[in-house]
Amino acid sequence: MRPLDEAETTAVFEKLFKFTGNNLKNVVENPSHEGPDPNPGRYCFRLHKNKIYYVSESLVKRATNVARDNLVSLGICIGKFTHTSKFHLTIQALSLVAANARHKVWLKPTSEMSFLYGNHVLKGGLGRITDSIVPGDGVVVFSMSDVPLGFGVAAKSTQDCRKLDPNGIVVLHQADIGEYLRMEDEL
Amino acid sequence: MYKSLYDVEINDNPIEEVRLTVPITDDPTLPALTFRTWVLELASCCLLAFLNKFFGPYKSALCWFDFGSDHCAATLPTRVFHVPLTNWKFSLNPGPFNLKEHVLITIFAGCGDGGVYAVHVITIVKVFYKRSLHPVAAMLLAQTTQDSVTSQQIGSGMNGLGIGSFGLDWATVASSWEVLCPHHCLMAPAALSKKKGVKSQKSQKPLPKKKQKKNEPVATKRLKEDVFSDDSDSDIAMEEVKAPKEFEEAEEDSASDAEDKVSDSGSESGSDSGSDSDESDIEKKSRAIDEERAREEEEAIEEMQLNIKEESDEFILPTEEELEAEKQQPPDLQNLQRRIKEIIRVLSNFKDLCQKGATRKDYIKQLKLDLGSYYGYNEFLIGVLVEMFPPVELLELIEAFEKHRPICLRTNTLKTRRRDLADVLINRGVNLDPLSKWSKVGLVVYDSQVPIGATPEYMAGFYMLQSASSFLPVMALAPQEKERIIDMAAAPGGKTTYIAALMKNTGLIYANEMKESRLKSLTANLHRMGVTNTIVCNYDGKELPKFLGLNTVDRVLLDAPCSGTGVISKDESVKTSKSLDDIQKISHLQKQLILAAIDMVDANSKSGGYIVYSTCSIMVPENEAIIDYALKKRDVKLVPCGLDFGRPGFVRFREYRFHPSLEKTRRFYPHVHNMDGFFVAKLKKMSNSKPTSTVTEPVETVEQAPTLDGSNSEKKTEEKSQQPSMQNGTAEAKDSKKRKKSSLTEKSKDKKKTSLTEKSKDKKKTKESITENKDVNAPLTVRERKKRKFPPREEIAKAR
Numbered sequence: 006m007r008p009l010d011e012a013e014t015t016a017v018f019e020k021l022f023k024f025t026g027n028n029l030k031n032v033v034e035n036p037s038h039e040g041p042d043p044n045p046g047r048y049c050f051r052l053h054k055n056k057i058y059y060v061s062e063s064l065v066k067r068a069t070n071v072a073r074d075n076l077v078s079l080g081i082c083i084g085k086f087t088h089t090s091k092f093h094l095t096i097q098a099l100s101l102v103a104a105n106a107r108h109k110v111w112l113k114p115t116s117e118m119s120f121l122y123g124n125h126v127l128k129g130g131l132g133r134i135t136d137s138i139v140p141g142d143g144v145v146v147f148s149m150s151d152v153p154l155g156f157g158v159a160a161k162s163t164q165d166c167r168k169l170d171p172n173g174i175v176v177l178h179q180a181d182i183g184e185y186l187r188m189e190d191e192l
Numbered sequence: 193m194y195k196s197l198y199d200v201e202i203n204d205n206p207i208e209e210v211r212l213t214v215p216i217t218d219d220p221t222l223p224a225l226t227f228r229t230w231v232l233e234l235a236s237c238c239l240l241a242f243l244n245k246f247f248g249p250y251k252s253a254l255c256w257f258d259f260g261s262d263h264c265a266a267t268l269p270t271r272v273f274h275v276p277l278t279n280w281k282f283s284l285n286p287g288p289f290n291l292k293e294h295v296l297i298t299i300f301a302g303c304g305d306g307g308v309y310a311v312h313v314i315t316i317v318k319v320f321y322k323r324s325l326h327p328v329a330a331m332l333l334a335q336t337t338q339d340s341v342t343s344q345q346i347g348s349g350m351n352g353l354g355i356g357s358f359g360l361d362w363a364t365v366a367s368s369w370e371v372l373c374p375h376h377c378l379m380a381p382a383a384l385s386k387k388k389g390v391k392s393q394k395s396q397k398p399l400p401k402k403k404q405k406k407n408e409p410v411a412t413k414r415l416k417e418d419v420f421s422d423d424s425d426s427d428i429a430m431e432e433v434k435a436p437k438e439f440e441e442a443e444e445d446s447a448s449d450a451e452d453k454v455s456d457s458g459s460e461s462g463s464d465s466g467s468d469s470d471e472s473d474i475e476k477k478s479r480a481i482d483e484e485r486a487r488e489e490e491e492a493i494e495e496m497q498l499n500i501k502e503e504s505d506e507f508i509l510p511t512e513e514e515l516e517a518e519k520q521q522p523p524d525l526q527n528l529q530r531r532i533k534e535i536i537r538v539l540s541n542f543k544d545l546c547q548k549g550a551t552r553k554d555y556i557k558q559l560k561l562d563l564g565s566y567y568g569y570n571e572f573l574i575g576v577l578v579e580m581f582p583p584v585e586l587l588e589l590i591e592a593f594e595k596h597r598p599i600c601l602r603t604n605t606l607k608t609r610r611r612d613l614a615d616v617l618i619n620r621g622v623n624l625d626p627l628s629k630w631s632k633v634g635l636v637v638y639d640s641q642v643p644i645g646a647t648p649e650y651m652a653g654f655y656m657l658q659s660a661s662s663f664l665p666v667m668a669l670a671p672q673e674k675e676r677i678i679d680m681a682a683a684p685g686g687k688t689t690y691i692a693a694l695m696k697n698t699g700l701i702y703a704n705e706m707k708e709s710r711l712k713s714l715t716a717n718l719h720r721m722g723v724t725n726t727i728v729c730n731y732d733g734k735e736l737p738k739f740l741g742l743n744t745v746d747r748v749l750l751d752a753p754c755s756g757t758g759v760i761s762k763d764e765s766v767k768t769s770k771s772l773d774d775i776q777k778i779s780h781l782q783k784q785l786i787l788a789a790i791d792m793v794d795a796n797s798k799s800g801g802y803i804v805y806s807t808c809s810i811m812v813p814e815n816e817a818i819i820d821y822a823l824k825k826r827d828v829k830l831v832p833c834g835l836d837f838g839r840p841g842f843v844r845f846r847e848y849r850f851h852p853s854l855e856k857t858r859r860f861y862p863h864v865h866n867m868d869g870f871f872v873a874k875l876k877k878m879s880n881s882k883p884t885s886t887v888t889e890p891v892e893t894v895e896q897a898p899t900l901d902g903s904n905s906e907k908k909t910e911e912k913s914q915q916p917s918m919q920n921g922t923a924e925a926k927d928s929k930k931r932k933k934s935s936l937t938e939k940s941k942d943k944k945k946t947s948l949t950e951k952s953k954d955k956k957k958t959k960e961s962i963t964e965n966k967d968v969n970a971p972l973t974v975r976e977r978k979k980r981k982f983p984p985r986e987e988i989a990k991a992r
Contacts, residue, residue, distance in 0.1 A: 182651035
């Protein structure tokens with residue numbers, strides 16, 4: 006486990022910025038109540054076996070005496086680096102991302118299951134959508150009862166979505182909570 | 193010489209009324225078969241037949257048919273109709289209604305009336321004899337016995353051909369005269385009607401007198417004897433309807449009565465006298481049948497008593513030969529079950545019910561064999577269960593193991609509340625209820641339209657599928673916020689996530705799991721449920737203290753690997769795969785794990801110092817024995833779990849004798865609490881020292897604990913208060929001999945301790961301190977605390 010170096014940090018923050026925008030500072034400066042210390046500490050990012058963990062500092066301190074081979078997970082894992090050093094956000098980052106999301110999309114109940122199977126979001130399944138979405142923005146997908154279901158990348162801007170036919174793709178799927186069941190091994 | 197009826201010119205009818213009123217010649221000019229005749233005939237015949245059958249039991253409706261005819265005579269038009277393509281013509285009303293027409297209509301209608309008798313046959317068959325009669329047979333019966341011309345032809349064959357019909361006609365003709373010419377006296381028709389009445393009375397007898405069932409067969413028997421019966425009639429009728437032969441013959445008789453007018457009077461009188469004697473015979477016969485019935489009932493009751501007596505006295509253990517024979521054949525499950533139940537019954541009341549010469553041991557041996565083969569247990573396991581439970585409870589337990597416990601889920605309080613979750617799930621079609629009053633987060637699922645492990649709520653981490661028994665160790669542990677907790681065998685993470693939820697994601701949890709394959713599900717569950725305060729590591733639990741440090745955490749949960757005998761309902765292979773060796777190996781492992789767990793807990797923690805040990809097994813060597821071992825080996829004390837339901841653990845069991853405080857542990861059984869078999873024990877660590885001899889348990893007291901060990905800061909102050917004479921070298925050497933498991937931090941603490949030890953040695957005699965050590969007297973300890981600030985263990989070591 007080690008802190009991130011420059012390149013890795015920029016990669017991670019870029020990705021996060023797509024979803025959170027200016028709320029990124031909330032992510033970094035969030036007071037954390039974890040750890041046995043009475044004062045809330047701060048969160049930090051750590052790299053361990055190609056996975057990035059978003060973890061409170063007090064936890065990091067106490068995890069140092071666990072050997073590298075035996076440490077499996079800390080706090081929440083938000084993503085991983087591929088062989089070609091690209092950073093992908095995984096579904097476990099959902100709670101972090103959903104809390105600070107800038108662009109949101111709400112799905113109708115009928116198309117919830119389709120998204121949870123890994124399909125893209127179609128215009129016909131769209132319930133609500135926030136304004137000022139630019140293609141390529143990170144979008145967090147919610148159900149109508151405000152339960153976060155996953156996230157993806159916007160394919161069309163908000164204006165274009167209105168003109169789209171019902172089978173047009175609005176959000177490209179990146180991660181959804183169905184992966185906990187479908188792809189448990191790959192998480 | 194011979195007078196034929198046809199060239200008569202004198203009316204010599206013996207009956208005066210008939211002679212006076214009925215002409216002996218026929219007037220051929222009167223239209224007889226007129227159109228209206230046919231119409232009225234058919235109509236009244238059908239109507240009459242219907243009415244009679246409908247109202248048959250109550251009265252004969254002969255009077256109904258003729259009302260229409262005069263009306264028709266008055267009203268029908270006189271127009272003449274020509275049938276096209278033929279020479280026929282007819283008129284609806286060719287003149288006033290004449291006698292001939294009346295006669296014909298009456299006869300025709302009377303045919304409709306006559307079918308009543310056959311219906312009585314059918315009624316009686318169905319009502320009295322309570323036998324079903326096929327409709328076709330009933331129809332045939334009605335047809336052949338009916339007083340109609342056609343049936344007479346069928347029924348009587350050649351014999352009754354002319355005579356039968358003639359006789360019948362007279363009956364109906366005469367009755368029709370009776371109606372039409374009411375002024376003549378009633379002699380002849382009266383005779384006929386009396387006959388009819390008798391007949392109807394006979395046939396109506398069964399219906400009002402339904403209770404006297406015997407009467408009807410008796411009556412009909414009488415009739416059979418009295419009246420000459422026509423064999424041909426009865427033959428054919430009997431072929432078609434077998435059961436009530438007497439009835440048919442009675443009906444035949446009544447039909448054949450009509451054939452022979454001479455015999456009528458004879459039959460009347462015969463039947464009259466027959467009915468009188470019938471009654472006395474009927475009574476006798478009914479009494480006889482009643483008595484017979486009563487006798488039969490008594491005999492049946494006696495026999496039943498006999499059978500019961502035989503059964504209760506005569507349960508015999510199967511002999512060797514029988515057992516051998518059984519082994520050859522495939523197992524007879526019903527026999528086995530019966531034998532199991534019998535043996536249990538005998539064992540529960542052994543004095544009264546045991547077989548002579550058979551000991552309790554024999555019965556139990558047979559019971560073990562039977563239970564093992566019926567339910568599929570191996571010898572070892574069934575032997576253990578038999579030793580633990582009385583026979584009746586044993587059967588309940590084994591039966592409970594055959595069934596599944598209900599599915600439970602636990603609400604994740606980090607993300608939702610139980611009430612909201614229940615609402616959402618009910619909307620999805622899940623049938624659920626709160627778990628019990630002892631849990632505020634549990635829900636039990638009865639059935640579900642959607643897969644309960646794949647709802648969007650599950651995937652969003654709102655709940656966790658977990659058995660009810662797994663709630664218990666975490667409830668016993670009662671983690672507080674901002675504590676440090678270790679879960680030594682965490683996969684798949686149900687208990688760990690519950691701990692995190694109770695702590696509200698504060699503090700720190702170390703979740704350790706030895707098997708790599710189970711790590712994935714552990715991390716996935718932690719992430720899914722939104723747990724952020726957990727470090728997951730992959731160590732062997734026995735070595736965990738090395739890496740995580742001694743005396744560092746507030747609470748430890750040890751849900752030890754076990755034989756799984758409490759969860760047989762989930763995994764049937766446990767029934768056959770466990771042996772004594774397995775149990776011994778596992779209990780050895782458990783002993784090591786519990787010592788490691790105790791060592792990691794800091795006895796001086798402000799809010800903690802607890803260890804919870806739990807297994808999903810009901811066997812004593814894995815549960816109470818381990819706790820007893822821990823009590824002897826470490827300075828710990830049993831405290832109440834906080835679970836007030838559940839049976840207390842064993843304090844003694846067969847050859848084991850445990851510490852009396854073991855009654856504070858809790859055992860849970862499937863047949864009592866409807867959850868998996870489980871064992872929970874909560875220990876409090878009194879001090880961080882490890883006694884090397886077994887007598888030291890009462891030595892360390894609570895008062896001494898805070899002063900003996902503590903944070904480094906405390907030691908420093910103590911040091912300062914004492915004369916700083918450090919003789920580290922010798923002390924260290926002596927200490928290192930004993931301490932093999934100490935980490936670096938521990939060594940540094942030891943240095944400080946040994947310095948204090950050295951000081952005290954200078955001041956006091958060692959033996960004195962040992963005796964004072966053992967003394968639990970409060971003022972002495974207070975004094976000692978002020979003077980000697982070192983663990984007495986050191987003293988003992990020095991003393992040796």
